[in-house]
Amino acid sequence: MSRKYFGTDGVRGRANSHPMTAELALRLGAAAGRYFRKDGRNGHRVVIGKDTRLSCYMIENALTAGLNSTGMNVLRLGPVPTPGVGFLTRSMRADLGIMISASHNPAYDNGIKFFGPDGFKLDDAAELEIEAMLDSVVELVPPQEIGRTTHIDDGVGRYVEYAKTTFPFRGQLSGLKVVIDCANGAAYKAAPQALWELGVEVVSVGVSPNGLNINENCGSTHPETAAEMVVAHGADIGICLDGDADRVIIIDEKGQIADGDQFMALLAARWGDAGRLNHGTLVASVMSNLGLERFLSARGLRLERAPVGDRYVVERMREGGFNLGGEQSGHIVMTDYSTTGDGLIAALQFLAAMAETGQPVSALARQFDTVPQMLKNVRFRAGQEPLKTAAVQSAIKGAEARLQGLGRLLIRKSGTEPLIRVMAECEDEALLNAVVDEIVGAVEAAV
Secondary structure (H helix, E strand, O other), X not given: OOOOOEEEOEEEEXXXXXXXXXXXXXXXXXXXXXXXXXOOHHHOEEEEEEOOOOHHHHHHHHHHHHHHHOOXXXXXXXXXXXXXHHHHHHHOOOOEEEEEOOOOOOOOEEEEEEEOOOOOEOOHHHHHHHHHHHOOOOOOOOHHHOOOEEEOOOHHHHHHHHHHHOOOOOOOOOOOEEEEEOOOOOOOOHHHHHHHXXXXXXXXEOOOOOOOOOOOOOOOOXXXXXXXXXXXXXXXXXXXXXXXXXXXXXXXXXXXXXXXXXXXXXXXXXXXXXOOXXXXXXXXXXXXXXXXXXXXXXXXXXXXXXXXXXXXXXXXXXXXOOOEEEOOOOEEEEOOOOOOOOHHHHHHHHHHHHHHHOOOHHHHOOOOOOOOEEEEEEEXXXXXXXXXXHHHHHHHHHHHHHHOOOEEEEEEEOOOOOEEEEEEEEOOHHHHHHHHHHHHHHHHHHO
16 A cells, blocks of 8 residues: 555655645644544553754644543654654553654644554555555544643653663763754754753753754754864864764764764664664665675674665564664664664764773774765656656666666665665775766756
């Protein structure tokens, strides 16, 4: 069954335009409420978190009305990281968790992500069943069964206290200077608070949200801002989160940026040496660099690839019993601690490596030499299908033939934005540039 509303990470789009309208949020809340109320579990509780976008107020109110109309009691958390919603859904014994966020996207976008009672994101089957209800009349409850809404004042505090428990070396961060960039997003309170309480000297960036500046020239998609701050303040490390804090990018003491692949390599190596990497396997997406795969293989470890999207990485982890995974973009998933990517808890694991080894970030964040990789995006308009055109298909086949045995090619439609992503890897950088530019040119001509 094809998807009409749900993408790779819930429902997402431009705020106040279809599908991200108050009207659809109302119907989506009612459909989700009816879906989760069918088993009558646990007093029909749902927790709702959000990031700092202006449109979150509108969407939250509409979702709440839809949920209440089907008998769900709503617990509003306010701004809290996405992994905090996963944690609190399970911790507070809710039937459902909802995060209102478009993650790393600009402020004019928004999205709705769903978590089941186990704290994990809903699988495809559940999303499709909820989606099917959107186009039908959802049965509403009688007046005496309408749900209540309560604001939870200590949601951030609960999450911060849990996050701190995952850091194993209490007292060993004293004197460490950390630049933390919260992208003017959901972690603007939680992340600086957790780090300060663990003894860190905190230099905060991106902690003044105004509803419109989330991810704007800051955060994991613009780490150069924090990199400048690291150098200017003589900090030991920079930590960049995205708008909903499920991603993290690390910056070393010299202002150099390390992506999620280097981070995963460090954790996989450390966990493998300690005998705690389940089945000796790291799960990453098809976007991760070939250098990561070679690094793991040389250590007797294995890389298993999943489709792009942290939810698909998590699904594969759960299927195979693996406990470490993530994406090059900075999703780091550690199911020993979290049910989804968690930027803050992942950063604490990096700080733990610093505390245990005494090594600087520049040594820890450069685990392998990358194979030259290029990624370019082409934006398209609604209704267009550029990948299906003969010219684009021909360009892709030609590029595959030229890369045969020399590298790899990945062309895909983004599940969160109207973009065609063209990625290639090859030791021959001239060939790499040529094949990517050829495909991008064909796609641009098609749109």
